[in-house]
Amino acid sequence: MLASGGPIDAFWNMYAVHKTDEVLEILEQYKIGSLSPEDQKPIDLNDPFSKDPFRLPVFRINSKKPFNAEPPIELLTDSYITPNELFYVRNHLPVPEIDPDSHRISVDLGDSSIQLSLEDLKTKFKPVTITTTIQCAGNRRQEMSDFKTVGLSWGPCAIGTARWTGARVRDILLSAGFDPDDKTIKHVHFNGFDDDITNTSYGASIPKQKAMSLDGDVIIAYKMNGVDIPRDHGYPVRAIVPGYVGARNVKWLRQITVGSDESTSHWQMNDYKAFSPSTTFETANYKKAPSIQEMPVISAISVPKPGSIIDPEDGMVEVKGYAWSGGGRDIMRVDVSADGGNTWQEASLTKDDPDADDSAHCWAWTLWTAEVPVAAGKVEIICKAIDSANNCQPEWIGPIWNLRGFLTNAWHRVNVTVEN
Amino acid sequence: MLASGGPIDAFWNMYAVHKTDEVLEILEQYKIGSLSPEDQKPIDLNDPFSKDPFRLPVFRINSKKPFNAEPPIELLTDSYITPNELFYVRNHLPVPEIDPDSHRISVDLGDSSIQLSLEDLKTKFKPVTITTTIQCAGNRRQEMSDFKTVGLSWGPCAIGTARWTGARVRDILLSAGFDPDDKTIKHVHFNGFDDDITNTSYGASIPKQKAMSLDGDVIIAYKMNGVDIPRDHGYPVRAIVPGYVGARNVKWLRQITVGSDESTSHWQMNDYKAFSPSTTFETANYKKAPSIQEMPVISAISVPKPGSIIDPEDGMVEVKGYAWSGGGRDIMRVDVSADGGNTWQEASLTKDDPDADDSAHCWAWTLWTAEVPVAAGKVEIICKAIDSANNCQPEWIGPIWNLRGFLTNAWHRVNVTVEN
Structure with missing residues (x-):
């Protein structure tokens, strides 16, 4: 229709x-x-x-x-699992056309190599389903850009939660003969099928520890929310690296390799890196700067929308949103304020992760609702989350601003007008 | 002498x-x-x-x-490994006198139980050495107290780093017949030998996942920096829970148990919990509030000391300190400013963790040094650290203040006078 x-x-x-x-x-x-x-x-x-x-x-x-x-914010937090059709799309290159029958994933270990068909992936390895939130490093970049320009803007919706079904990278590497105790190997690399005009494909790497740990839950997925992965999200197979930045969840996967160093891909070496607020394009040392991998604690308000005119009920307004932290850390508390942070209301938290009991870690977001007292007039509503490692969000953009506009996890603020 | x-x-x-x-x-x-x-x-x-x-x-x-x-700050960061005699002491009760020959650790699993002597611990399990930083939940509480009173004050030195040798709790529990797949068991409890006047001993618990994970590195230690653990630090045996709050590293260990719930100890249920800045003693719901377990990113300046008069060299001052994050997260960057955060200098980082290659995680702190340009007059020097999950420290105490004065990880500030 x-x-x-x-x-x-x-x-x-x-x-x-x-x-x-x-x-x-x-x-x-x-x-x-x-x-x-x-x-x-x-x-x-x-x-x-x-x-x-x-x-x-x-x-x-x-x-x-x-x-x-990205989807509109009023739809984003309507359901705990983001519908595939509303999941934010962050492509670096054209979407490749892949024939699922002839597609092979090459697992290359230097001295040995195996080729896996989609059928192999589905039948030779125990299928696992992981519910995880994936977030772009540039989520909420618009706010960083408003402070000091940083290019392509994203609102707060470059984030979504899905159930991914696939085979563990650990199982795949072990079946290919990988020795997990080989101390010379420190990274696992993923290469995609999406090529640029020089025939260079998208690529990324993650630490071996993350890929091989039983607790890491890194999988090569072939289902997204129970159906074939849509083309925009990596059909027929993609890497899922829970708790890490979206950029390492390589789509349209064609190759898994291992190495002593990180991937030499442009997106690992010269993008998705974290810098100090004082670093400029002239002083940026990409070689020295750490790659963004695990993500920090974040939250955002989805209801009310910025600019809303609100008719409060008994002086209270209902505020909704999401909160998430990387690395499998749970959300412990979300504080909401409508008086500039003088007083905070604790939000009610909703987790609806069907895998929460099976997974050692909490990979998926928390949705929340709070009832907040408001005064009439122009009001700024603020939220901040605390994760299970007691990390909190920074108050404003200034001290976390960086030239690439990544990791915008300052308190989220929405300006509204409250009627008398 | x-x-x-x-x-x-x-x-x-x-x-x-x-x-x-x-x-x-x-x-x-x-x-x-x-x-x-x-x-x-x-x-x-x-x-x-x-x-x-x-x-x-x-x-x-x-x-x-x-x-x-706590030790004086000028000694704290003089060496990567804190000498046993300078390690901060946080006792809840009198130090018990324990005869190492007759002391037994009771591992009680409900339907089965084993008793381990010190000799058993040393000979029946593979010894492992873990270098980890331990920090009191109240470290730097003085700053929180200066903002709004919260009781017993600590400076920035309720933290230290040592090499602990012992047996893995995982190995001990498995040898006692514990079934790691028993989903009814969610917590591992430690009870100490230190009693209060009602004969109630100090106790705490940690999630089973942390205790049983191969990556968790939870051990029962009998050596601290290569020698018998000093009495103040748990002689003859204590729990070491890397990346967690000090309070769970139970000293003078006498019992390990497992359970579906957390420890009912006063220190697990009614202390070491995190609250919102708006929570008062009247509204605090200890039952609902999460126990503090993993610690957030923190840093502090050890040189210069507050109140110092500095003679800068070519307009620069040398600043030193420590940085650490819980959960095995590494320190990625330390930013130092002497102009109120307008410009930041990146510090040089020193890690000297002999186990860094063997442990999946980074449990020990980072020492750092920065050369910072300073103007003459009254100057506030500020530091802030970023961990490998890209979490940062909050700018000031207000938004993290809590009635128990825990988790003071705001930017650290030291006021000095710079001579012309």
């Missing part, structure tokens, strides 16, 4: 309660026709992005080619 | 370069005599603390009974 020029099936899947004969009958009167095959958008063969998949028109698009887009 | 009424052997061990015939000859002229047995302090049998061990007079004592004291 199309509306506004794009498919709206995602909404139907999400709000399935409306999928009744009565509603369909009402909608029938608004039907303007059926799309004939010849009306479908022609494909420009000179455009490497021409074969990118269809996306919901509801996305806020930050870049069209490559496609970078 | 005594000086100022206490033993100074610790200094001699630390600055062993001075232990030469020439120096001893010079010192000879200052010798005032040898202590006769009858001059030794008499023991008051009515004082439960009368059998506490001798301590260096150099400690800053925050409480005498029970003994709570």
Whole structure:
């Protein structure tokens, strides 16, 4: 079903309660026709992005080619599991077209190598399902950019939570003959099928410790929320590295290798690195700066939206949002304030992670709701979260600003007007 | 050797370069005599603390009974490994007297139980050595107290780093017949030999996941920096829980148990819990509040000392300190500022952890040095650290203040005067 020029099936899947004969009958009167095959958008063969998949028109698009887009915040926290069609998309290159039958994942260990088909992956290894939140390093970059320009902006929705099913990287490497005690090997590398014009593919690496630990839960996934992974999210297979920055969850996986050093990929060496607020493009030492891997504690307000006019009930307003921390750390508390941080209300926390008992760690986000007393007039609502390692969010952007605009995890602030 | 009424052997061990015939000859002229047995302090049998061990007079004592004291900051970061005699002491009760030959550790699993002698611990399990920093939840509480009173004050030296040798709790529990897959068991409890007047001993618990994980490195230690653990630090055996708050590293260990719930000990249930800045003693819900376990990122300046008058060299001052994060997270960067945070200098980091390669995680602190440009006059020097999960320290005490004064990890600030 199309509306506004794009498919709206995602909404139907999400709000399935409306999928009744009565509603369909009402909608029938608004039907303007059926799309004939010849009306479908022609494909420009000179455009490497021409074969990118269809996306919901509801996305806020930050870049069209490559496609970078996030869902609207009012939909983001409507469900604990983000519907596949609403999951933020962060592509670095055109979406590759991969034939699932002929696709092979090459596991290269230097002196030995194995090739795995999709069928091998599904049948030769114990399938595990991990519920994890994935977040882009640039989530909420807009706020950093507002403070001091840093390029491509993202709102607070470059984050989502899904159930991923696949095979453990640990099991795959062991089956390929990898010796986990080989101290010369310190990193596991993932290479994607997505190429740039020089035929260089997207790549990244993670510490061996993370990949091989029974507690690391690193998998090569072939299902996202119970169905084949959509093309935008890595069809047919991708790496899932729970608690790490999105950039290491390599999509369209074609190769796993191991090495004494990190991946030499552009995205490992010259991007996704953390710098001090005083570092400039002139002084940045990419070689010395650490790669961003585990993510810090973050939270954001999804309700009310910025600029809302609010009619409070008994002087109270309901505030909702998400909170998450990397490294499998749980969210212990979310504090919400509507008086500049003078007083804080503790939010009620919701976790709905079906794997929480099976996984040693808490990889998925916490949704929260708080009732906050508000005065009439212009009000700034603030939230901050504390994780299970008692880490908190910084108060403002200044001390964490960095030239690439990564890791924006300052207190989240939403300005609204409260009516009398 | 005594000086100022206490033993100074610790200094001699630390600055062993001075232990030469020439120096001893010079010192000879200052010798005032040898202590006769009858001059030794008499023991008051009515004082439960009368059998506490001798301590260096150099400690800053925050409480005498029970003994709570920290070393001076100028000595703290002089060596990567803190000498046993300078390690901060945080006792909750009198130091028990334990006969190492008759002492038994009871491992009680409900339906089975084993008793381990010190000899069993040393010979029946593979010895492992873990270098870890231990920090009191109240470290730097003085700053929180300065903001809003919170009781017993600690400076920034309730922290230290030592090499602990012992047996893995994992190995001990497995040898006692513990089934690691028993999902009804979620916590491992430690009980000490130190009793209060109601014969209730100090106790604490940690998640089973931490105790049983191969990566958790939880041990029952019998050596501290290669020698028997001093009485103040748990002689003959104590729990070492790397990356967790000091309070769970139970000293004078007498029992290990397992359970579906946390320890019911006062120190697990009604102390060492984290609260919001808006929580008061009236509204505090100890049952709901999470126990402090993993510690957040912290740093502190050890040189220059507060109130110093500095003669800068070419407009620069050398600043030194420590940085640490819980959970095995490494320190990625330490930023130092002498202009209120407008500009930051990156510090040089020193890690000297002999186990860094063998342990999956980084349990021990980072010492650092920075050269910082300073203007003449009153100057506030600030430091802040970033850990490998990209967590940072909060800017000031206000938003992290809590009624118990725990987890003071705001930017550390030292005020000095810079000469022209």
